[in-house]
Amino acid sequence: xxxxxxxxxxxxxxxxxxxxxxxxxxxxxxxxxxxxxxxxxxxxxxxxxxxxxxxxxxxxxxxxxxxxxxxxxxxxxxxxxxxxxxxxxxxxxxxxxxxxxxxxxxxxxxxxxxxxxxxxxxxxxxxxxxxxxxxxxxxxxxxxxxxxxxxxxxxxxxxxxxxxxxxxxxxxxxxxxxxxxxxxxxxxxxxxxxxxxxxxxxxxxxxxxxxxxxxxxxxxxxxxxxxxxxxxxxxxxxxxxxxxxxxxxxxxxxxxxxxxxxxxxxxxxxxxxxxxxxxxxxxxxxxxxxxxxxxxxxxxxxxxxxxxxxxxxxxxxxxxxxxxxxxxxxxxxxxxxxxxxxxxxxxxxxxxxxxxxxxxxxx
Numbered sequence: 001x002x003x004x005x006x007x008x009x010x011x012x013x014x015x016x017x018x019x020x021x022x023x024x025x026x027x028x029x030x031x032x033x034x035x036x037x038x039x040x041x042x043x044x045x046x047x048x049x050x051x052x053x054x055x056x057x058x059x060x061x062x063x064x065x066x067x068x069x070x071x072x073x074x075x076x077x078x079x080x081x082x083x084x085x086x087x088x089x090x091x092x093x094x095x096x097x098x099x100x101x102x103x104x105x106x107x108x109x110x111x112x113x114x115x116x117x118x119x120x121x122x123x124x125x126x127x128x129x130x131x132x133x134x135x136x137x138x139x140x141x142x143x144x145x146x147x148x149x150x151x152x153x154x155x156x157x158x159x160x161x162x163x164x165x166x167x168x169x170x171x172x173x174x175x176x177x178x179x180x181x182x183x184x185x186x187x188x189x190x191x192x193x194x195x196x197x198x199x200x201x202x203x204x205x206x207x208x209x210x211x212x213x214x215x216x217x218x219x220x221x222x223x224x225x226x227x228x229x230x231x232x233x234x235x236x237x238x239x240x241x242x243x244x245x246x247x248x249x250x251x252x253x254x255x256x257x258x259x260x261x262x263x264x265x266x267x268x269x270x271x272x273x274x275x276x277x278x279x280x281x282x283x284x285x286x287x288x289x290x291x292x293x294x295x296x297x298x299x300x301x302x303x304x305x306x307x308x309x310x311x312x313x314x315x316x317x318x319x320x321x322x323x324x325x326x327x328x329x330x331x332x333x334x335x336x337x338x339x340x341x342x343x344x345x346x347x348x349x350x351x352x353x354x355x356x357x358x359x360x361x362x363x
Contacts, residue, residue: 011177044159073128085111096194108194110195139178151188183317191234242351242355244324245327249336250335252360274300279323279337304323306322310340323355
């Protein structure tokens with residue numbers, strides 16, 4: 001891919017609840033004019049461009065170094081704008097939009113001809129959502145255009161949940177960063193394909209599957225992995241995604257077995273001279289503390305918490321920041337234990353699997 005020329009990145013700090021209208025108007029002008037604007041959503045930070053401007057959308061792929069086979073999500077100011085980007089609105093899409101928009105739910109619907117094929121990886125459907133974050137909503141309303149926006153990070157890296165993460169990855173690659181503080185949810189939106197029957201969850205995310213099935217009981221769940229050489233049916237389908245620089249292994253085991261396995265891996269890795277990152281719920285870190293204390297005090301182990309084991313929402317909020325912190329600590333390998341799988345725990349486990357490139361050691 002040809003290197004993109006550097007851009008002057010304007011960093012604008014805005015209040016998350018009541019963003020400054022002047023800052024929003026400035027960023028909206030950049031968006032409407034074909035520029036790249038990063039903005040907070042309730043899930044993660046997004047890298048936005050005018051979705052109906054193919055040249056502007058191409059800037060997203062250049063800035064992220066993202067393959068053209070990976071489609072983008074189009075963000076709208078309101079559900080009433082859906083006909084601008086959808087050729088048809090399936091009944092299931094209308095039902096789910098009424099229940100969960102604005103919010104962390106993306107719906108796949110037939111693509112309107114006005115949506116450039118670069119947005120959809122050449123496929124006939126488009127992924128759409130209406131975010132709930134006040135900054136995102138203000139920006140979309142002011143810009144007056146649909147906005148294509150994947151996560152605002154380099155391709156395959158952990159998604160950004162703060163503006164600092166964005167600037168680490170994309171400074172001098174985007175025009176404006178709207179800094180609205182930390183993202184609330186911390187993992188991307190749930191994606192539901194409404195062009196198939198029954199509707200299919202193609203990516204677990206900010207709306208738990210249990211909540212979806214309360215509205216649409218027939219909801220199915222896909223477990224799809226593809227390579228970059230193929231057009232993906234939805235974002236987030238690659239086996240390597242959301243990944244730290246360090247090689248990562250996830251242990252899928254009971255709490256006691258998981259602690260024993262991680263303890264053994266820490267001993268073996270530090271004996272080989274490696275620096276180890278441990279990512280786990282609080283109870284596991286407490287149980288591991290005596291075993292890894294010596295290595296930690298010698299600077300060979302760095303720990304990061306996912307919070308309480310049964311609190312998937314807490315794990316989601318801190319996951320990507322924890323992965324970035326472990327990378328910043330310079331660890332060579334990461335060993336991880338996950339939360340329970342109910343609620344947002346399912347989305348956390350999906351991200352752990354892809355961050356580890358499928359290296360999940362079963363019980």
